Amino acid sequence: MSAGATPVITTRRAEPSDAALLSALAASTFSDTFAADNTPTDIETYMSEAFGEAIQRAELEDPDVSVFFAERNNEVVGYVMLREGPAPPVVRGFDVLEIARFYARRQAIGTGVGQALMQRAIHEAAARGKESVWLAVWERNPRAIDFYRRWEFFEAGTQPFTLGGDQQTDLVLVRRIARES
Numbered sequence: 001m002s003a004g005a006t007p008v009i010t011t012r013r014a015e016p017s018d019a020a021l022l023s024a025l026a027a028s029t030f031s032d033t034f035a036a037d038n039t040p041t042d043i044e045t046y047m048s049e050a051f052g053e054a055i056q057r058a059e060l061e062d063p064d065v066s067v068f069f070a071e072r073n074n075e076v077v078g079y080v081m082l083r084e085g086p087a088p089p090v091v092r093g094f095d096v097l098e099i100a101r102f103y104a105r106r107q108a109i110g111t112g113v114g115q116a117l118m119q120r121a122i123h124e125a126a127a128r129g130k131e132s133v134w135l136a137v138w139e140r141n142p143r144a145i146d147f148y149r150r151w152e153f154f155e156a157g158t159q160p161f162t163l164g165g166d167q168q169t170d171l172v173l174v175r176r177i178a179r180e181s
Contacts, residue, residue, distance in 0.1 A: 007072045009116040014067035014079070019057035022067060025079055027051040029103035034163070037140060042164025068120050070104070070113045078104035078113040080121050090157030090172050091134045097125040099135040102144075109143075118151055126177050133177060136161065136170035148173050 014022055027047050035043050049055075059065045064085055070078040081101035087094070099121050104113040125133045136159055137144050153173035161170045 009070050009072050009077070009112050011068045011070050011116055011120045014060055014069055016057050016060045018067075018069070019053050019060055021069075021076060022056040022060065022079065023051050023053040025069075025076060025105075026056065026101065026103070029078070029105060032106045033103065033141070034138070038163055038166065042166050045164035065100075066124065068117065068124075070108075070116050070120075072108070072111075072113070077108035077111075078117055080117040082121060082124055087134055088136075088157070088159050088172055090159070091132075091174055094132040094134075094174065094176075095130050096132045096134050096174070097121075097128060097130045099133050102135065114147055122175075122177050131176065132174050134172060134174045136172050139169045139171050145171065145173075148175075151175060 030047060030051065031043060059081070060067060064083055066082045068080050068082075069076045070080075079101065080099060083098040083100040085098065087096045087098065102114075102117060102121075104117070121133060134156070135148070135153070137148060138161065139145075139158070153175040156172045156174045158169050159172055161168045
């Protein structure tokens with residue numbers, strides 16, 4: 001690789017043995033993304049309920065959940081969690097796959113990690129014969145909303161999200177995909 005060249009980003013499927021890594025990555029990226037706009041109590045409560053190692057191991061062992069890490073120079077710099085299952089009522093009429101989590105380490109934002117993870121998510125959905133992917137994003141997260149709109153997601157509605165003791169509103173976004181043959 002020439003001097004100044006950006007290292008390649010690869011993706012790999014996470015395994016149950018990656019539970020500790022996923023737990024630490026999920027907690028740090030969630031905190032980096034939302035701590036400044038929420039109370040420490042709400043953040044801590046949510047993180048303890050969502051990102052413990054045992055919780056991550058159970059998710060990685062769930063046949064309806066797939067997690068993919070983005071790696072650069074053998075360092076995990078982001079991840080996407082995909083989940084099979086029913087979509088909210090505002091996402092009707094589509095055979096869908098949920099993008100349940102989509103995060104990059106703060107220092108990796110803007111370096112192609114999001115693109116690599118979104119390409120992987122769309123590829124996975126298409127390979128499974130899905131018509132669309134959907135996700136929920138906090139209405140007060142303009143950077144993420146702009147990113148998803150650049151990827152041709154459209155707003156289908158809203159749904160509540162509880163962070164600790166705070167009731168928030170998420171936008172429900174959908175993106176149609178071409179099926180792979």
